[in-house]
Amino acid sequence: MQRYVMDNNKNTNAQDFLVRDQVIQVLKNRFHTYGYKQVRTQAFESYDMYSNIIGTINKDEMIKVIDSYGKVLVLRPDVTIPLTRTTALNKAISSKNQRLFYVLDVFRQSTEQIDQKESTQAGIECFGENSPEIDSEVIMMATHTLKDLDFNNFKIEIGHAGFFKELLELTNLNNHEIEILQSLIQSKNLAEIEPFLSSLSIEENIKKAIETIPMMYGNPRQVIEQAKSIILNDSMQKILQNLIDVYDILQDCNVDHAVLYNLGLINNMNYYSGIIFQGFVDTIGKPVLMGGRYDRLGEQFGKPTPAIGFAFEVDYLIHALNQEGSTDKQDTFVDVTIIYDKEKQKEALLAAYELRDTGYQVLIDRAEEKLNTVTSTFRVQFSNVQHSILIQNKKQEFKHSAELFSIIRKEDV
């Protein structure tokens, strides 16, 4: 028989879970302090809902399931869309300032990475208000969380979904041309943007603007100055003002050092309408977080709802932390280990029960060898000759269990 090897070797041992759990706990605590409440969405979603919303998730990437009525379902490919739907459809919730967060697995498949079908996202959505204050608070929260995770060097890249869209409005490019242009801008491919634009019939000043977008990158103040030169109409002026307002507030939040502006940032999720951003850390080549403002998504469910949100890729965060070596790989660790002789069995078992009852983690065994590999704060021995407890290599004797408890309690303050 062929051995069954998991094709997707996601870290599944207890130690990895502990690290994952700690990371998630840090994220949850931080989201909580900004007034966000945790929610979950169902694992099975309607395929129709996703396929009706244009420009979101590639239909081929969704994992489909057919139920017994023949209805097509998909495994939750994202969380933002169902949360927006719930908020838009539920009349009972006043959509004014709903702050929600989630930690959920999302499922997608791609031909390039056939063995990567699930990933954990931890994200927030803030519904009900469109203001530079909310935008910058959300970005502030993202940097705050990255700081909590002890990343030495991280950067949030901020762009605006409207900028490129406004410029496109001024041209009459077809979808195919837009697609090529978009990928050239996304890869900042200056060598080819110029000849490509020349091959299209676009007015000179618009061409100039599109050409300069990719290199509007870096220090926000500089980018804002550069961008002033390519403003062609009122709506672009509004967008620029939005970027200026957000930066002003970010400076007062003291996070401007961690922020870059990138006007060449285009998110493939078409539903973004305002500020968009992504976060990078030193040790991993992909963004660990992505997000932005998506005021128009609610319209798809019949109720316009201003909204902004972002999500961390928890697996990337863990990978990056492992690379930085900031997750400590301890061996099995417990509070108390107890070894005992057969004659003292009752006493030892009762002591273990008492300790566990008060919340200590206890491993107990008669054979010393089995517990040798386990690190513990307290090593207790119930032997025929004497009872002893070992704390940081210092041995202490005790007569009965009550004495043991008081020693442990005293040490443990």
Next chain:
Amino acid sequence: MEHITLALAKGRPANSTIKLLETTGEYFTDLHEDTRKLVFYNANKTIKLIFVKALDVPTYVEKGAADIGIVGRDNILESQADVYELLDLKIGQCKFAVAGKPDHNFSDTQKLTIATKYPNVAKKHFKKKGQPIETVKLNGSVELAPIIGLADYIVDIVETGSTLKENGLIVIEDMDLISTRLIVNKASFATKSEEVGQFINQLKSVME
């Protein structure tokens, strides 16, 4: 200052790149023609140079194992890596082309078999034309395929066309132009902006 990792593909583009770097004053210790070492540092250890296979350069850069890569555009297109393509070094210039036997005449409806080292590039090109194809991935001597009858056409890089000519093939259709490009990991561009920017400016200054 943090060091940056630069991935190069062994071969002609690497030699020209290293020459360019030397004109900027960056010399790499122990680096000579027949060394088998794969990792080198410049004098003040601000640049770590690694040698990898050409097609792997975009992968190294996309994953962030290298901050910067210098490689032919053919490999970037084939790998479909999500990276910044910031600079055209204007060396190693050639083009992608569809080539085949001169006497071959295929009706448009027939499904074509294309032999190539670049299946992704070939698929993309024919998809755009609405022509269904089947690709045969080969790793070398691609010119042989139409002669032997393994494929109808090939998609390959063409520099002078002499290899094609000697094997009795002609260029049927020109595709994208190719030259050596500098690519940058998107995260490195954000977190090491200064170092990456400085390196690119250094290169630019000696190119003109």
